[in-house]
Amino acid sequence: MSDGGNGLFELPDELAIDTDVARRLIAEFIRGQLRQAGFERAVLGLSGGIDSALVAFLVAEAIGAEQLHCVMLPYRTSSPASQGDAEEVIRRLGCSAELVDITAMVDGYFGADGVAGAAGPEGLEAAPLRRGNFMARMRMSVLYDQSVTWRGLVVGTGNKTESLIGYTTLFGDQACAFNPIGDLYKSQVRQLSAAIGVPEAIIRKAPSADLWPGQTDETEAGFSYPELDRLLFWRIDKRRSVEECVALGYERAMVDRVDRMVAGAEFKRQVPPIAKLGPRTAGVDYLYPRRRPGSSRG
Numbered sequence: 001m002s003d004g005g006n007g008l009f010e011l012p013d014e015l016a017i018d019t020d021v022a023r024r025l026i027a028e029f030i031r032g033q034l035r036q037a038g039f040e041r042a043v044l045g046l047s048g049g050i051d052s053a054l055v056a057f058l059v060a061e062a063i064g065a066e067q068l069h070c071v072m073l074p075y076r077t078s079s080p081a082s083q084g085d086a087e088e089v090i091r092r093l094g095c096s097a098e099l100v101d102i103t104a105m106v107d108g109y110f111g112a113d114g115v116a117g118a119a120g121p122e123g124l125e126a127a128p129l130r131r132g133n134f135m136a137r138m139r140m141s142v143l144y145d146q147s148v149t150w151r152g153l154v155v156g157t158g159n160k161t162e163s164l165i166g167y168t169t170l171f172g173d174q175a176c177a178f179n180p181i182g183d184l185y186k187s188q189v190r191q192l193s194a195a196i197g198v199p200e201a202i203i204r205k206a207p208s209a210d211l212w213p214g215q216t217d218e219t220e221a222g223f224s225y226p227e228l229d230r231l232l233f234w235r236i237d238k239r240r241s242v243e244e245c246v247a248l249g250y251e252r253a254m255v256d257r258v259d260r261m262v263a264g265a266e267f268k269r270q271v272p273p274i275a276k277l278g279p280r281t282a283g284v285d286y287l288y289p290r291r292r293p294g295s296s297r298g
Contacts, residue, residue, distance in 0.1 A: 008203050009190040012230040017188050019195035026180045027062035033178040034063065034153060041152030045143050045173075046070040046089060046097070048082030051181065052157040053089045053202050054193045058180050059155055061196065065095040069150045073139040076103040085202050092199070098146070105138045106131070136172025144175075153177035161186040161225060164232055165258065166265025174268060185229040223254065231258055 034040060042059050046052045059068050070093075072086050083099075090097040110131060111117035111124045119126070126134075140154075147154050156176030158168055160183050168174040181189060186207065193203050207225065231250055234240040235258065240248075245255045271283055280286040 008194055008200065009187070010224075010226040011187050011191055012226055012233070015185055015187050015191075015229055015233055017184075017191060019192050022184075022188075022192055023058070023061065023196065026058050030059055030062040030155075030178075030180055037153060037177065039151070039153050041067045041069065041150055042155045043069040043071065043143060043147045043150045043152045044155040044157060045139055046072055046086045047157075048072075048079075048085035048089075048202065049207060050189060050193055050198065050202050050205075051159055053085070053198045054189055054196065055155055055157045055180055056089055056093060056095070057193075057196045057198055060093045060095060065093045067152070068093070068095040069146065069152060070095055070097045071143060071146050072097065072099045073102050073142060074099070075101075075106055075135055079208075082208075085199065085205075088199050089202070092197070096150075100142050100146075102135060102138045102142065105141075106135055109134065133169045133172060136169035140172050140175045155180065156182065158182060159184055159186050159189050161229055161232060163269060164236060164265065165228070165261040166268055168265075168268055170268055185232065186225040187229040228258065231255065232262075235259070236262070 030042070034042065040063070042063065044052060044055055044059065046056055056068065056070055070086070070090055072083060074083055087097075107117060109118045109123065110126050111119065111121075114124065117123055143154050154176050156174070156179030158173055158176075158179060159181050162168050163174075163182060181192075184192065190203055194200075231245060231254070234245055234248060235255070242252065242255050242259070246252050274281055274283060276284055
């Protein structure tokens, strides 16, 4: 396992990618998705974390920073350092940006300072995970509203690791028109971020969804991203058996746990099933590309 260059991060050897090729393919993907949908602009939520920072750099590289609008969406308990990191990305790219504080939206539902909100008295006792999921959905509501005024598509910022283990919020951070980094493991996100010029402070810091004070991804999950990414690579990409993964040095309990996480999150990776009644059902056997040649955008 290499140190990722300059000691910035750990990179499992089998996960190393050609960053020049990745940048070219992703740029073509971004331009193609916008072109197919009839848009020229993009909007994304910029948290100050590495995933959204990388996507901002990739979009700016693909279509120009002047076509990108980044929205910072803090809650009252969000880390000021995260906002500072987001502002540094905006400064380096020179893109359009806006700050929308979601505190009033969230507190209006759950309540605050002992005063109940729309959820009633029990909302004041809502668990951090419930609050975090609601925050993620409020952020996406703002982004889709901003996409109307900016006249751009919402770009996703979730990586492959999160998608596989279900570390996403349905209709929250998972919602988007397209996702440039959805096939990159977290370790590869770090590698590509270093190559494209994401600030080192963002690459070095512990990944966090910033949903509550002190929350970090790896502490919550119970294993490091390099360790998890390598297991997912062998289990998913290379289709190695449980026994083969144990032979690679993983404890069976961890392999079994990750398998359960991947299987349990399958519903998040698929569109909602439709009860088929008619001869041709949208999304089942009535399938077309997003925009057929000659069609108009509605």
